[in-house]
Structures are given as structure tokens and as C-alpha cells.
Amino acid sequence: MRKVLLSVAMMSSALTVMADRTIKGVVKDAKEPLPFANVVIRGTTIGTNTDMDGNYEIEVPEGAVLEFSYSGYVTQTRKITAKTGATLNVTLSEEMLDEVTITAGYGVMKKSDITGSVSSLSEDKLKESVATSIDQAMAGRVSGVSVTSTSGQPGQATSVRVRGVSTLSGSSEPLYVVDGMPIGGGDASHSASSNPLASINPADIISMDVLKDASATAIYGSRAANGVVMITTRKGKSGDAKITYDGSFSVSQFTKRLDMMNLKEYAQYLNDPTVRDAFKSEPDILLSNPDVLGEGTDWQDELFRNGIGHSHQVSASGGTDKTTYNISLGLTNQNGVMLSSDYNRINGRVNVESDAKEWMKVGMNVGVTR
Secondary structure, three states, X not given: OHHHHHXXXXXXXXXXXXXXXXXXXXXXXXXXXXXXXXXXEOOOOOEEEOOOOOEEEEEEEOOOEEEEEOOOEOOEEEEOOOOOOOEOOEEOOEOOOOOEEEEOXXXXXXXXXXXXXXXXXXXXXXXXXXXXXXXXXXXXXXXXXXXXOOOOOOOOOOEEEOOOOOOOOOOOOOEEEEOOEEEOOOOOOOOHHHOHHHHOOHHHEEEEEEEOOHHHHHHHHHHHOOOEEEEEEOOOOOEEEEEEEEEEXXXXXXXXXXXXXXXXXXXXXXXXXXXXXXXXXXXOHHHOOHHHOOOOOOHHHHHEOOEEEEEEEEEEEEEOOOEEEEEEEEEEEEEOOEOOOEEEEEEEEXXXXXXXXXXXXXXXXXXXXX
């Protein structure tokens, strides 16, 4: 009986120690109290909200953790210990919602405010694809942008649609701006040599922003009626010279072949009286005896092949605190799956920037492509 009484006494003491405490206080930000802020005991559904003046009151067991949260603010926690007083005031700080994006024509805006009008493609995403031109690199990687290949010809312009097909200029392609210089977009009706984007090596690009909002017309006028693709090429950074090599290798295959008749089967087909009657054709003396004919030529084998592609680029960048440079030289060779469908490109680019004065920066951006 004494052991039982001793156990009960010890449990009573423990419950007394762990008894709930009343904690009061004010939840505010850097300027004013926050009404209806959440105050919850972590790991439970027990909690309360602050009143219009940011005041709260809650019963909390010692050792518990209080969580203070408010929309748009960083959640904070406080552990209730024996040293915690009856009053606990908490100041919440705003979340980092002020990440800004500097976009020509839009100025400086919160990134959270422009996600509906601007989509970005980083250098890391560009490196995930083996693309001959940057319009192909956008396929499936930029939300709200439809990229469709209209031909299997290497280097052929793709069909890019940002906001449907309505247009003021007669073309539904977006406007492309490379380092601030507007150039024409690809046109599926033109040949591969007329695709201006194919002249830019994707390895030279560090970012791509697609302006999808109609306000882009305020920057570039009616040319931007179908959206704008803004391309930024690589620039040098101050420091020791860095030499970089980028290379890729690819194989393209003709995936679906048609089941065709060989020469002997074709001769038997033409010699069938029913076929001759249907087409009212005269028998071909060269095909009159199918038994002496072989299989003939499989023209699909003659026309199609495995397309081998490879790309190489060497770049050097560096500079001082006042002058930076980036020089690149690239070679691209892509064989198509059909004979005589090839694409070869040699390109060079030089980007130089210099702070001539504290208030003036001059630069040169030269690209040469064959």
C-alpha cells in the first residue's frame, strides 16, 4: 500500500510540474500589431488567434512550443520553459517577396507580380536539351508557349506561338530580341537558311525571357503583338581568364517505316487480272514473269539513314574590375535522317564591356555566323 501511495504522490507531483500556464502577449510586425495572427501549440490543433490589437492569450504546458504565423510573414516558434514569463511578445518579419526582375520596358517589378506575363528559361534548362537552335530548346520548357516542328530538316525554323495566331503584321511568330537588338522570328514557310535563331549557338545563351503579356506592345510596338522572346548572351566576369569547352553528340533515327511490296510482289500485283481490269492497264513486259525477279531495291533504306550530330564550342572569358570580355568559337554539324538534309554552322561571338567613366559604360557585341 505504501508503494502505491508513493507512486500516486509522484504522479501528482509530475502533473503539478507539467500544469498548463497562461501565456499572454502581442504579435506584431515592424510597424503595427497583427490582427487574427495564428498562435498554435506545435504538433496539436490547440491554438488561438490575436484580436484586432494583436493581443492573444493561451494555456500552454511547460516544454511545449508555440508557433506564431501570419500570411506573408515568416513563421516563428518559441519554446515555453520555466524561465519563460507570463508575457511573450513576438515580432514577425515579412517573407522575401521582394525578389525583383529587371525587364526592359517593365522596369523593376516584384517577381511575384509578373509571373503571369513573363516566363524565364535559365542556362541550366537550356543545357538539358541537344538543340540546333534556341527555338527548339524552348519546346516543352516554357509555360504558355507552343513550339511545333514543321519539318525534319536540321536547322529548320519551328513554329512558335505565344498567344494564339492573331496578328497585326501578317505573321504569328513572336519578336526575338538578342541583347537588346530586335531580329525577326522563324517562319515555317521559309527554308532553314532563313531561320535567324539558327545562327545563334545555344551554348552562348545564359537566359531567355518570354514576354507574354499584351503590354509588351508598349515596348516594341505592333511587332510585339505575338509576344517577345528576349535572349541574353554570355558576358565576361572580372577575374582570371577562364577557358571553357562545351560539346555534345547525338544520333537521330527514322523511327517508322512503311511496309512496302518488294519487286517480285509488285510484279505479281500488277499481273493480277483483277488489278489490270480495275486500272485498265496494259501488262508490263519487264514485269511479266515475277518468278525471275528478285526483291529489288528498298528505297527506304536508300533514302533514310541514322543522322549523326556533334557540336563543339570553346570560349574564353575574364577581365578586370573595369573591363570584361567573353570570346567564343563554335562548330555544329547535324546530319538529317534523309540524305542531303544537313546543317552545318560555324559561329563566333565577342562580347566586351568597359566602364569608361563612373557614369558611362561602353560595350561591343559582335556575332559572326556562317
